[in-house]
Amino acid sequence: MARGPVDDPYVYPGTLTLKNKLGITDAGLLRAAEYAYTRQRTADAPPLPLTPDGFKATHKHLFGDVFPWAGQVRTVGITHPRHQEPFAFPHLIEGSLAKQFRELAANGNLVGLDAASFAEKAAHHVGELNAIHAFRDGNGRTMRLHLKQLAAGAGHDLDIARLPGKAWNDASGVSFRTADPRPLAAVIVQGLGSRERPEVEAAQAAATLSPDGLLVYAALAEKIDREMVKLTLGDKAEMRRFVADELVRREAREGPVVLTPEQRQLAAAPIAPTPAPGADVVKPELPSPPDRNRRR
DSSP states (O other), rough: OBOOOOSTTBBBBTOOOOTTTTTTOOHHHHHHHHHHHHHHHTOOOOOOSSSSSHHHHHHHHHHHTOTTTTTOOOOOOOOOOTTTOOOOOOGGGGHHHHHHHHHHTTTGTTOOOHHHHHHHHHHHHHHHHHHHHOOOOOOOHHHHHHHHHHHTTTTTOGGGGOHHHHHHHHHHHHHHHHHHOHHHHHHHHHHHTTHHHHHHHHHHHHHHHHHHHHHHHHHHHHHHHHHHSOOOOHHHHHHHHHHHHHHHHHHHHOOOOOOOHEEEEEHHOOOOOOOOOOOOOOOOOOOOOGGGGOOO
């Protein structure tokens, strides 16, 4: 829980226990009850809009059984429990939320991104929401449910239970202090379902290739997508991961791939549209990396 001010209207006088609908005055018992309610509420959450109002509705859905202020932005300043740095000042919360969701909408709500790119962009978005910390309590669970719904709308499966709690908190802390979303992106990847993991691993492997090696990988990946029409999306992702791993191993053994100018141009050229049925088809051969002895 984030630390509140000394004179905190959200807690019972003389305690650190948040005022609640259940009448519980013991902080430990309240925490246990709160998690029991929100666990069920997470499971039955309806789709909610990816807007500031939708984000507030997510908090209300999760905590409406427990807190009378569920779904309302906080009116007091709070600080990070470990670093004692302030989250967004109350008068800046609404404007900051509006800005983040405008940015999300401008990025198409992250639709159409592969899993690695989704994790990267989503980590930035969630990191900014964490810095805002819009609610007096329950921000982490609200962000995780929001992230799950964001992922679903973008075509990805995200299992909140697979987001390790300590790693999430640590990565959120790094994002808050440094604005670096990469540790949080790595945690989000762990929550992505098996359908996305080969795609993530292929992208991670390909990112380590030389420029020409990446061109070869992109050409081969495109050929897999275009020609292997009988494969499922998951099987294609597995093949792209295999290709990326093989190229990485080859470069580790033999050094970076070096293409000739002609091979480089062919690898980077856009693929021609699929011809109409019955038309003559000439399939260009993809470039093979030149022999090591021809490299300069």
